[in-house]
Amino acid sequence: MIDYIKLASSKSKGKRPYFHNDPAVERVLNITMAVAGELAVMRERMDTIERLLEKKGLVSQEEIDNYIPETKEEETQRQTWHSEYISRVLRIVQQEMEELENPDKTIAEIANDINKM
Amino acid sequence: MAAKNLPPVWNKIAKHAMLPETNHDERARYNFLSNLNKHLAHVSQGNKVAFEKRVEPTFVKNNGRAIASVDELGEAISKDSHYQIWSSLRRSTMEMRQQAGRSIVLRQAEELRDKAEKLNKGKSTLVLDPNCKVPEYLLAVDNHLMPGSYHTELIEGDVTPAANYDSGIFVTTAGLLGRFNDGGGKAIASWVKKTYTDFAPKRILDIGCGMGHNVLPIAKAFPDAEVIAIDTGAPMLRYAHARAIDLGITNVTFMQMDAAMTTFENESFDWIQSTMFFHETGGKSIYKIMKEIHRILKPGGLTLHIEQPQYTNDMSLFEKFIRDWDALNNSEPYWSKMHDIDPKELMVSSGFKEEDFMQIGAKAENDLDDGSQKADEPEDHGRSPIWNVFGAIKN
Ligand SMILES: C[S@@+](CC[C@H](N)C(=O)[O-])C[C@H]1O[C@@H](n2cnc3c(N)ncnc32)[C@H](O)[C@@H]1O
Numbered sequence: 001m002i003d004y005i006k007l008a009s010s011k012s013k014g015k016r017p018y019f020h021n022d023p024a025v026e027r028v029l030n031i032t033m034a035v036a037g038e039l040a041v042m043r044e045r046m047d048t049i050e051r052l053l054e055k056k057g058l059v060s061q062e063e064i065d066n067y068i069p070e071t072k073e074e075e076t077q078r079q080t081w082h083s084e085y086i087s088r089v090l091r092i093v094q095q096e097m098e099e100l101e102n103p104d105k106t107i108a109e110i111a112n113d114i115n116k117m
Numbered sequence: 118m119a120a121k122n123l124p125p126v127w128n129k130i131a132k133h134a135m136l137p138e139t140n141h142d143e144r145a146r147y148n149f150l151s152n153l154n155k156h157l158a159h160v161s162q163g164n165k166v167a168f169e170k171r172v173e174p175t176f177v178k179n180n181g182r183a184i185a186s187v188d189e190l191g192e193a194i195s196k197d198s199h200y201q202i203w204s205s206l207r208r209s210t211m212e213m214r215q216q217a218g219r220s221i222v223l224r225q226a227e228e229l230r231d232k233a234e235k236l237n238k239g240k241s242t243l244v245l246d247p248n249c250k251v252p253e254y255l256l257a258v259d260n261h262l263m264p265g266s267y268h269t270e271l272i273e274g275d276v277t278p279a280a281n282y283d284s285g286i287f288v289t290t291a292g293l294l295g296r297f298n299d300g301g302g303k304a305i306a307s308w309v310k311k312t313y314t315d316f317a318p319k320r321i322l323d324i325g326c327g328m329g330h331n332v333l334p335i336a337k338a339f340p341d342a343e344v345i346a347i348d349t350g351a352p353m354l355r356y357a358h359a360r361a362i363d364l365g366i367t368n369v370t371f372m373q374m375d376a377a378m379t380t381f382e383n384e385s386f387d388w389i390q391s392t393m394f395f396h397e398t399g400g401k402s403i404y405k406i407m408k409e410i411h412r413i414l415k416p417g418g419l420t421l422h423i424e425q426p427q428y429t430n431d432m433s434l435f436e437k438f439i440r441d442w443d444a445l446n447n448s449e450p451y452w453s454k455m456h457d458i459d460p461k462e463l464m465v466s467s468g469f470k471e472e473d474f475m476q477i478g479a480k481a482e483n484d485l486d487d488g489s490q491k492a493d494e495p496e497d498h499g500r501s502p503i504w505n506v507f508g509a510i511k512n
Binding site (some may be wrong): 002004005007008009010011012013014015017018019020025026029033034037038040041044045047074079084088091092095107108109110111113114115116117 | 136141142145146149150153195196198201202204205206208210213215216219220223224226227252254256257263264265266271273302317388389399400401402444445446448450451453454481
């Protein structure tokens with residue numbers, strides 16, 4: 001099977017533009033925005049759960065607080081989630097490494113190339 | 118009180134057999150990104166303010182003259198903090214959209230491939246050609262930051278580039294193209310029916326059909342026509358064909374072919390259409406393709422091309438600059454060069470008559486529009502569902 005977690009965060013062709021004077025700002029901003037996204041995802045999921053619980057009157061707050069994974073499969077599912085999550089949040093670091101390994105032309109240079117194609 | 122102009126939740130997208138499976142969090146991630154896109158269209162308004170209030174005055178003060186070119190403007194505004202934060206947020210959002218889409222489709226690459234194979238098996242309406250070369254301009258860049266572009270196959274029989282495109286365009290356009298993302302094709306089909314009431318095309322060609330969003334409404338509007346849709350990307354065609362079959366549209370043949378050198382006979386089509394295609398080609402190919410269109414279009418035949426809005430002479434430098442932002446920063450490089458080509462000149466030099474040239478404006482037909490998407494929304498440059506259509510009737 002393909003390494004779908006790594007591939008999902010691949011960079012696209014062309015040198016990445018940076019807009020802040022210090023590229024570190026860009027890096028941190030990208031990580032922060034990804035975290036912001038994941039917080040929104042979690043908020044939506046909690047919203048779903050709370051609405052379902054409320055509708056069905058099924059699970060108590062205490063049960064949730066005390067829950068730990070019960071099977072190997074549950075453990076694996078949880079750890080896979082973390083692995084995907086971290087790759088998503090740290091996308092820019094992976095892409096900078098890819099650029100380092102494979103230095104790219106700027107899009108303006110590519111535009112000039114393409115203009116001759 | 119309800120908030121204004123909310124984008125539709127992702128699950129409003131029309132379902133079909135090829136649409137990738139999504140779980141709760143994947144849909145939530147897309148919902149976040151649609152909202153972030155909408156939000157950034159508002160943040161973008163600050164660029165004009167920053168430009169007028171501080172970038173331009175500072176330039177004039179330092180240089181004793183006005184800004185003279187788009188390049189000079191780009192250099193000056195690149196130091197502005199609002200422009201910097203908007204740019205970096207927009208770039209980041211577009212990268213996140215790709216990451217989100219790819220993480221959905223790549224985990225189910227095999228399942229999607231199998232679904233396509235099942236629907237495509239034994240059908241003569243999908244014609245792949247392993248000898249068809251991907252044009253070098255497509256190999257030079259990943260258009261709109263889509264890693265691997267339209268052609269890369271991560272597994273044999275891959276359809277993931279198309280599945281990613283299909284599921285994500287609803288997010289980048291905030292649903293403004295409708296549930297099937299086909300607002301452009303619908304608009305052009307209606308316009309043609311309304312304008313040429315007697316037009317009964319027997320053969321229609323769609324070039325650069327991608328995963329077929331905009332050719333299907335045309336095929337549906339002209340069910341008796343034989344429609345051929347060509348693209349160089351095999352993953353796009355496999356997905357497009359399977360999707361069309363599942364949606365019950367059977368009068369389209371999807372073929373892997375380079376639009377610059379087709380195998381069609383002279384004067385063999387009544388209508389040749391392209392949608393959001395030419396700005397992803399190249400400086401020489403664009404002429405080759407238009408000449409090819411002229412060659413295979415019947416006398417009296419119609420050709421129309423839906424494209425990004427044109428630069429006009431009365432546009433301010435700022436307007437031109439901001440319209441080109443996507444070209445360089447969302448990796449659509451040829452779009453920044455295509456401005457230098459006058460569509461009329463392109464067509465005339467390819468054999469069309471000057472007096473036959475036409476240009477119209479088109480707006481997407483959006484089946485999700487319930488009136489809550491207000492016209493007073495800021496225009497999201499590069500993504501708004503308003504286009505320039507140019508073309509001709511060949512005489
Ligand atoms: C932005 S997509 C077009 C989307 C599609 N027309 C639609 O409306 O949904 C551009 C497509 O053009 C294809 N393409 C680019 N150059 C081509 C050529 N010379 N011949 C055939 N297809 C080409 C690409 O593979 C890609 O799928």
